[in-house]
Amino acid sequence: MSKEEKPESMSLYPLGTAAAPEPELLCIFGTGDLGRSLGQRLLQSGYKVVYGSRRPHSCGPVPQGAQVMSHTAAAQSASVVFICIQREHYGFLEQLAPQLKRKVLVDVSNNLRKNLYPEANAEYLQRLTPEAYVVKAFNTLSAWALQNGPSDSNRQVYLCGNSTEAKEAVTEIATRLGFSVQDRGSLSAARELEDFPLQLFPLWRLPLRLAFGLTAFFFFYLLTRDVIYTYATQKKDISFRIMVSLANKVFPIVSLIMLALCYLPGVIAAVFQLYRGTKYRRFPDWLDRWMLCRKQLGLLALAFAFLHVLYTLIIPIRTVTVLCRTDCHFKMKENQTSELDTTIAWRSDSYYSMGILGFGLYVLLGITSLPSVSNALSWREFSFIQSKLGYLTLFFCTFHTYLYGWDMFLRSSYYKWYTPPGYMLSLLVPSVVLVLKLLLLLPCVDRSLTRIRQGWERTEPQDDSQKSLIT
Amino acid sequence: MSKEEKPESMSLYPLGTAAAPEPELLCIFGTGDLGRSLGQRLLQSGYKVVYGSRRPHSCGPVPQGAQVMSHTAAAQSASVVFICIQREHYGFLEQLAPQLKRKVLVDVSNNLRKNLYPEANAEYLQRLTPEAYVVKAFNTLSAWALQNGPSDSNRQVYLCGNSTEAKEAVTEIATRLGFSVQDRGSLSAARELEDFPLQLFPLWRLPLRLAFGLTAFFFFYLLTRDVIYTYATQKKDISFRIMVSLANKVFPIVSLIMLALCYLPGVIAAVFQLYRGTKYRRFPDWLDRWMLCRKQLGLLALAFAFLHVLYTLIIPIRTVTVLCRTDCHFKMKENQTSELDTTIAWRSDSYYSMGILGFGLYVLLGITSLPSVSNALSWREFSFIQSKLGYLTLFFCTFHTYLYGWDMFLRSSYYKWYTPPGYMLSLLVPSVVLVLKLLLLLPCVDRSLTRIRQGWERTEPQDDSQKSLIT
Amino acid sequence: MSKEEKPESMSLYPLGTAAAPEPELLCIFGTGDLGRSLGQRLLQSGYKVVYGSRRPHSCGPVPQGAQVMSHTAAAQSASVVFICIQREHYGFLEQLAPQLKRKVLVDVSNNLRKNLYPEANAEYLQRLTPEAYVVKAFNTLSAWALQNGPSDSNRQVYLCGNSTEAKEAVTEIATRLGFSVQDRGSLSAARELEDFPLQLFPLWRLPLRLAFGLTAFFFFYLLTRDVIYTYATQKKDISFRIMVSLANKVFPIVSLIMLALCYLPGVIAAVFQLYRGTKYRRFPDWLDRWMLCRKQLGLLALAFAFLHVLYTLIIPIRTVTVLCRTDCHFKMKENQTSELDTTIAWRSDSYYSMGILGFGLYVLLGITSLPSVSNALSWREFSFIQSKLGYLTLFFCTFHTYLYGWDMFLRSSYYKWYTPPGYMLSLLVPSVVLVLKLLLLLPCVDRSLTRIRQGWERTEPQDDSQKSLIT
Incomplete structure (x- = not known):
């Protein structure tokens, strides 16, 4: 029933995860308020963080311990990229599509009001980078929760995406940050998730x-x-x-x-x-x-x-x-x-x-x-x-x-x-x-x-x- | 969807699901009330549905967009088969066992009262089709919930089964329909799940x-x-x-x-x-x-x-x-x-x-x-x-x-x-x-x-x- | 971390899990009160249980149906080992490290008060057996719950560990015992879990x-x-x-x-x-x-x-x-x-x-x-x-x-x-x-x-x- 009885399959699993896992490297695009809050939280939870920025040398303060690189270099260094950029500026990601191929892109964005755009932000992102694994997640949390960790009514992270493996990777990160995760299915649920924080009863x-x-x-x-x-x-x-x-x-x-x-x-x-x-x-x-x-x-x-x-x-x-x-x-x-x-x-x-x-x-x-x-x-x-x-x-x-x-x-x-x-x-x-x-x-x-x-x-x-x- | 059907395809897997997944085909055996309700719901959630029927040409109305085939043809076309038939008519599935080999069979049936049969419906189904992966699921939901989606006290789907991969496939479907899933272990828990909707405090x-x-x-x-x-x-x-x-x-x-x-x-x-x-x-x-x-x-x-x-x-x-x-x-x-x-x-x-x-x-x-x-x-x-x-x-x-x-x-x-x-x-x-x-x-x-x-x-x-x- | 990086290992999963799983063998180290309670519960849930003991022939009563062996023999026979020993006696496990290589060790121990030791019990265990997959689990349950199964406020099992696969194996067991599982991330969360049962508001x-x-x-x-x-x-x-x-x-x-x-x-x-x-x-x-x-x-x-x-x-x-x-x-x-x-x-x-x-x-x-x-x-x-x-x-x-x-x-x-x-x-x-x-x-x-x-x-x-x- 459980997998470890057949040790021959175990041998292929990396042994590095067993004893002392070395901190995983995560990438954040955007050094604005949201990017900084999220980065600080990830660093506190034991991840290494690298920021991708248009101007790596003059991008303003980033949390202590994080690196700043160009978007291209940052994307290549990590397998999970958080997109902490406003939807209006997503355009440049189209040129980065080759570097983002097979990367997990986490879309955390929200809009100011419902039906502002014809398609959900995450679906737009997926269209720009068709070979990346876009996962919509974390957008239902308050900025407070992203910075300080889970609290009442901020414990649940909803996510959706078309790749099960990509969702598992994001689930792992969210769990390590202390949140509990609920999978809402494929990326077509992204609009629903983006509308969620805007709703008031x-x-x-x-x-x-x-x-x-x-x-x-x-x-x-x-x-x-x-x-x-x-x-x-x-x-x-x-x-x-x-x-x-x-x-x-x-x-x-x-x-x-x-x-x-x-x-x-x-x-x-x-x-x-x-x-x-x-x-x-x-x-x-x-x-x-x-x-x-x-x-x-x-x-x-x-x-x-x-x-x-x-x-x-x-x-x-x-x-x-x-x-x-x-x-x-x-x-x-x-x-x-x-x-x-x-x-x-x-x-x-x-x-x-x-x-x-x-x-x-x-x-x-x-x-x-x-x-x-x-x-x-x-x-x-x-x-x-x-x-x-x-x-x-x-x-x-x-x-x-x-x-x-x-x-x-x-x-x-x-x-x-x-x-x-x-x-x-x-x-x-x-x-x-x-x-x-x-x-x-x-x-x-x-x-x-x-x-x-x-x-x-x-x-x-x-x-x-x-x-x-x-x- | 589930992994055990095409082990060699795993290496190819990630790319197909990434961008725009084409609707998956699911099979439903039985065009009665339950089959129709479930089919309608699956179609609304973006799946393609094919019905298996004894008389494919005179089986009564099915939801718009669904196909009707013979049991054999329907079973071969999909990897997940919902059994929306009453237990008394399970018998014919024994002859279909070869076609159902390695398929995920979802048993949604309930009985009219407890202890009507010596073994649980799902266990009986597994005995009839020993090489299929039987999963007991959805039976604790009301017909209303199956047709209209989750609501209070109808949000939780309990499932059990001997194959972890088959359970994952059903979990994926249930999640896409908006339910949250709780795994209750191996198929021996089926009786408990079948008794659940019958109980009144x-x-x-x-x-x-x-x-x-x-x-x-x-x-x-x-x-x-x-x-x-x-x-x-x-x-x-x-x-x-x-x-x-x-x-x-x-x-x-x-x-x-x-x-x-x-x-x-x-x-x-x-x-x-x-x-x-x-x-x-x-x-x-x-x-x-x-x-x-x-x-x-x-x-x-x-x-x-x-x-x-x-x-x-x-x-x-x-x-x-x-x-x-x-x-x-x-x-x-x-x-x-x-x-x-x-x-x-x-x-x-x-x-x-x-x-x-x-x-x-x-x-x-x-x-x-x-x-x-x-x-x-x-x-x-x-x-x-x-x-x-x-x-x-x-x-x-x-x-x-x-x-x-x-x-x-x-x-x-x-x-x-x-x-x-x-x-x-x-x-x-x-x-x-x-x-x-x-x-x-x-x-x-x-x-x-x-x-x-x-x-x-x-x-x-x-x-x-x-x-x-x-x- | 996520599976899509090593697709070749997926093909090795046995297809035999489908039909009638034969009872899995689990090992328990320690025949004290906790070990006996846990063993009885595992036997009732359909597992086979073998105890590891220093003196296999004079170790006191164990539940009916369980075997008693030496630590070495017991460890070799099963892939999951529950450590029901007090932390003070963990020392001998260091010599067993070769036998415990690639085994899932479940640390269920608690301390009498907070900050008694510089590192969490589970981390100490991982240090003693660096090539085993240590999972901290079950320690937040009362002895009553371990013996009699889940009840109110004893339904949730928290676990943490560095190996995702090991955690999945333990999750499977806990689910079969009727508990619902919450993953709390890597082994560094062990201290938190060990402090949890000691806290009083x-x-x-x-x-x-x-x-x-x-x-x-x-x-x-x-x-x-x-x-x-x-x-x-x-x-x-x-x-x-x-x-x-x-x-x-x-x-x-x-x-x-x-x-x-x-x-x-x-x-x-x-x-x-x-x-x-x-x-x-x-x-x-x-x-x-x-x-x-x-x-x-x-x-x-x-x-x-x-x-x-x-x-x-x-x-x-x-x-x-x-x-x-x-x-x-x-x-x-x-x-x-x-x-x-x-x-x-x-x-x-x-x-x-x-x-x-x-x-x-x-x-x-x-x-x-x-x-x-x-x-x-x-x-x-x-x-x-x-x-x-x-x-x-x-x-x-x-x-x-x-x-x-x-x-x-x-x-x-x-x-x-x-x-x-x-x-x-x-x-x-x-x-x-x-x-x-x-x-x-x-x-x-x-x-x-x-x-x-x-x-x-x-x-x-x-x-x-x-x-x-x-x-």
Whole structure:
């Protein structure tokens, strides 16, 4: 199994690597900031470094211990060349192509923004030097990490390239510098790697915008209904309520809606599949995009739920410390519940219990979406939690809100200025999702859907689909 | 791609892959749902795909761009063959063995349940085609992931096989599809990989059953003592208490017992080792199984503790909003504490403090059992947290419960229908664990135990053990 | 290093590895506890094991199925030799060097404490047997893991060595035992690996000491001001307050100071860079050490904030249950707020809101510092969260504390025994950090700093730096 049992093959391996390996020589093109940082780090890790420069004798400071040569001489002395030059100056490498033949060229460059050039920097480099082995690597690290070694979020080096051997050589170097390496395949992945450091939460954009939009809408909606209405009708300034009471209405509403929006696309997709009678036709683009950001929607919903819990739990502290201020409010409640009614007690306690259990499941969903936890789960386990327990969470939270409302929707005094209370609006989407899901769980519907998902296709539309699939 | 097919070509190898690699041809046996999904994905990732089929001219739709041939022709055209056929139909591959010689066969199959066949599918395939290089891979992915590429919990591809080179070839493909690969060793691991997608929380079963059992028992126990007793003796319906008050008694009780059960097996194991005077004899099976699910026991205990904390924190909200309903109850407490007794103040504040500190440590234990965190710890650090801090947590929580009880056990009014209150039952196991642990920490006991764990054996029973160990 | 330089050796790999590999023979030197545990595990994983011993016929029990031979015979029979001997007894291996030539020697040893020997055990072993391929591996595992296979925090095997092929052979074995392997480079990393199991939270020491120091100081400070002052002036024993009220003052104070200390070094570093006009000079050692433990400082601050939140949330439970005891205190507050003052309402609600939002962000920072989460972030995303959101957290928490204080600092009654209240002391460091950060964000300062961080250097001090950098 392992190679060393057949000693005859071992004898060809250089014996020099066994005992005390002499420092390997690496070449860096470019003596700018990046080249200097990288060189210093390589020297510290026990490599010898030679710089290639246009003007070897006036190229500015290089780290102590490194040599400076012309590009040609430097390239010939080492088998791995780091290209620490900006893409605009790659042109001269075309003339060096003969010297760079069979060398491993490591492209560490990044661009200032996406889609600046038609092809990735590394692919451009490969085009200039067709007989070199170009490897894209290290570009996802911060300059800080290149100079000081790996730290959190800077431990992973992504690389790609067409030559497996060249990638192994770069892997060896990255490993010696203390990084852990992930191979991303052939050089065609270079664009993806070059876009990576430019991205700032790309999958979070849509959910974040949605969250801000919903928060803003409900904030102004409730501001109007609560604060402005009170001021308009009773001339009383209760604007201080914005900080806690209003926030504690907006947060749960947004949380519930976003949780429902996290399960809505799955239901819509099932309806599409049932209607089309096949799973082999692509969903519309908006649905695809929506499904891709479900995790982010759910995590934002969890964050809002977390704030709701905290805001709720400090209510009694406020009540106790500002007892007289909330006098009127407090009195009213006392009268309201003075009949020791078991129904009301059941309702209020169920209301709390549903909220707590819903939040507990919410947190569980959040924990299982941590990368290290979800990696440890089989997909059957993952889908059990995210789907079965997810719908249970949605049910608990929706029920919690219904119990909050109870019979309020019957009393006209709650419809200030003819607008429904915020919690009612928040119940729309979750109720639709839960009803649709229930319909999909009906045995007859469920059976067709399962068959479609196992690859079965309804006969009528097959003519079209066959045309598009067969060569 | 893989090296063993053309040993002589190795010297020519580097040049072909360097510049623009032409798409590699892969073969898929089987045009069913799985074969179609996989083929589509491979085509999208830049591979060329050829299907092998019994009836190449009437095999149904295949993805656009793929070819369909007979099995023989398809096998000869490519060096890697994906077997997307159900195990029952593997038989015909035996006749294809000559064509499959030196090919890499990727077995992606799964079974419907465990132990359906005496040998793993991949081992059966290897037996049918003894000169092919069988690699088990991709079977742990969901069909969704095979069709749409990696996502959470579907990023990891496990593979195993006897040929390192064949595994490297499959690794290369999986990497290009965007997955990250974990090698699980030789083909004998295939059964384990085939069981993996079938499992649904195997290690959680026992702890979950225990948790449900304990919850059910204490629920009915306390229902009888609280609700039914009140109804029987005072004709008062306080059934609404089930939702919050009763839940908040059941959850902490179950949490404490499960936390203690998490540390009990370690103590029992130490007693076994002390009694036997050696660490080289296996523990009984029940103890082994128990020790394996300690982490799950602990995490469930944490979940119950989390619910207990939430239920406790909403108590004042309920009290404030339903002040009059709980009037009687409330008054009693007021009278009870009307003497401003420092002892009682100390007791009540210590009670809260112990609870909070215990819960804080609990959460810390939970965080360090996240896979990514525990991987970053050395085992000395991990055992410091899970053992030392774990016992501290148990001590805090037990002390918290003792403080809750205080002198209640002296008053006969608490023994309704001659049953002890629930919290007393919950103190049994933790107290036993803590006392046993204290005994094990006595210098003389600790010394023997340390020697035994370092490999020392008592002389008397050595005769037996030697017999069983020496050849 | 990489294989493409010597293609001729590739053709010698045996094709026979494909079908059914016969169990490989591994050699273990040493029949002590470690050797026995490892041997048992290897046998269970399907290897054949032979022990090398000084006295093959009286070496004590070895696992069933293993053979015992002389060192020489054992070494000759296998190609991989595990050295399960203590470093003190390595001496005899020098005479075995001829037999160990071209063997892979796996050094699994650890020392009792750091810096016990001038060179790492593995390097010493390599010096004794210069023609063997020494690989350091398995030493970071607990004995438990070696005997029973991988478990949490014992799944990762680190290895290092000068021969890539030898490392591959050991990787193969470790993988078959169920471990996942991380290559740490050449043998010079051996010392680091040998120190790893000895370490107990090395990066946490300084932050933990700081946290304990601050906690102790503020505990005694507030004990004097609150409990002892009350006793001295009013002869009233309120010592029970230590458990909750005092703790809930100490925890937030320490939390805020530690959070500020987590951002202070970054600000100091920027000032250093601005003053020196270059980023190429090293920071003083104390600053480097400080910057390295920022994550730990932040996580401890989060732990204290978590306790503060829990202690705060149980306040109303205590108030409700011990209503009469806190009568006086309670009455005072009532009078204080009897004017329904919107300013005071705004202040108090903002105070709660800032605290909640600050804690929410705090938790977000904590989650993103989990290894698996931070690995999934690009460094631009990571620095956005840890820097931008981090300063926002600090601002919220500082503002929360200012709102707590409000105009208290104007009333002399709060300066008991001429000492300022604890919260005032806690505001010092965060205020300094926030003011300095604001200054650094001024456009003119920010511009110079950005240029310096991009590698620009001020001309005056360049003479010195050039001397130290150029060869």
